[in-house]
Amino acid sequence: MLKFLFKKERQVQELISRYLDNLRSTQEHFEKAMDCYFDFGLGENCDFLITQTHKFESRADDIRNEIIEMMYSKVLIPESRGDIFRLLESIDLILTHFETVLFMIQNQRLEVPDFITLDLRDLMRVSLECSDLVIRQVEAYFKKTEDIKPLVSTIDSLESRCDHMERETVRKVFDSDLDPFEKMQLKDLVNHMGEISDQADRVSRSVHIINIKRRM
């Protein structure tokens, strides 16, 4: 009987699961596209993976809009609607950073010099670890599968590591003999990659606050 009464709530819950699965797929394709770029440079394969990442990002937007539309058709209490709405908007920015990094590389025909390739790979790996943990944390919040508090501190320390790596890489770029224009392009790329972990940390803190707020 209750299942029948709260059908829309279940639908929102299923849509959020779909959104998080889609988030994982976007992240996987971003990682593949970046690996392809670091290994083989821009080419057909890399372009295909960038397009795939973009498609997953667009699908995430569609699911997010569907969730918001359904929530505001009187599903959940208004306070919860606001919390979920803000959370989804915040998560969406992580996807935007994935896309921005790939489009920067593709549209500006960026070439990463060898002396920072390893640094960028490391930065990408740690950023993706951050984003992976955030997805786990958001899932844990919605499904109550695990305690989210330890994840907050792990994400925070990973984000600090990313900040440090970001600064180091930018310093290396500006210490090099590269053309000033190239330096600015690479600095932008590094900053955008760093934004992934920054945004993941913001989402993680939001989830933590929403969780505390709901404790009576």
Next chain:
Amino acid sequence: MTSLLGGIFLGWSLGANDAANVIGSAVSSRMLKFWTAAIIAAVFVLAGALLGGQAGIETLKGLTHFTYNQAIISSIAAACTVTFMTLLGLPVSTSQAVVGAILGVGILNRQLNFEGLGKVLVCWIGTPVGGIVLAIIVYKLLATIANSMNLNIFQSDILLRLCLIGAGSYGAYALGANNVANVTAVFVGAGMLSISAATLIGGLSIGLGILTFSKKVMETVGQKLVKLDPFSALVVVLAQAITVHIYALVGVPVSTSQAVIGAVLGVGIIRGVNTIQRRTLVNVLLAWFFTPFLASVFALALDFATHLRYIPG
């Protein structure tokens, strides 16, 4: 039947005004549609009046002896007081207006049951205090249960919504049981109605008020009320319902508005926040003193007016 119109009007206005205290938070927070909430409230008000309204009627009719005319006068005096105080924008208590009017009639009769009056006065002081104490107890209890349940956002929202419907229904039951005496006790005192007929007519008129005119009041109250989170709103509704129900069992009609204000203060104490503005509290205190006084004056004046005789010069 026409002589009961004053009482029915009072019941109608009571339903229209007080429904906001029991289901207003559920409707204004859009957890329940107005019509769903109003129908639930009207049904439970009637059930409360029929099943638990006798004790209050016994107390009020025992405060003094009524004649047919005095019953009508006290009911009109109470209705006028409620209207006047509403026009002044003060949070009026129908229970205090009715008791004040009965006192006015009792003064004219020179027949006042001071024992019964003492019981009523103690309960009036006890209403906001009871609201505060019960809100603190209910908050602690529900918070402990809620925190130990480890529910996700969807489960806790569903539970909260169901609890609000339950608390609102209970609040409506308590409102009917406690306040039906305000509407028809004077008619029982004058021998115009039996207690069961009085509870039925009173319950129906309060229910009618909820169904026909409470939406507008609810919207206004929803906007004026302090911003409570849904859990605190549930605590307030439940604490108010328990307070009013206790007084229904004791047999003294009390104000649901005063119980709500007490409960909101209680939530503020436990959360360490200022939930009610000082101005609202001053208004409540002013209304607390002026409502019974004004109702007595109205009853005296109406009685005096009905005894005036035209002597041709």
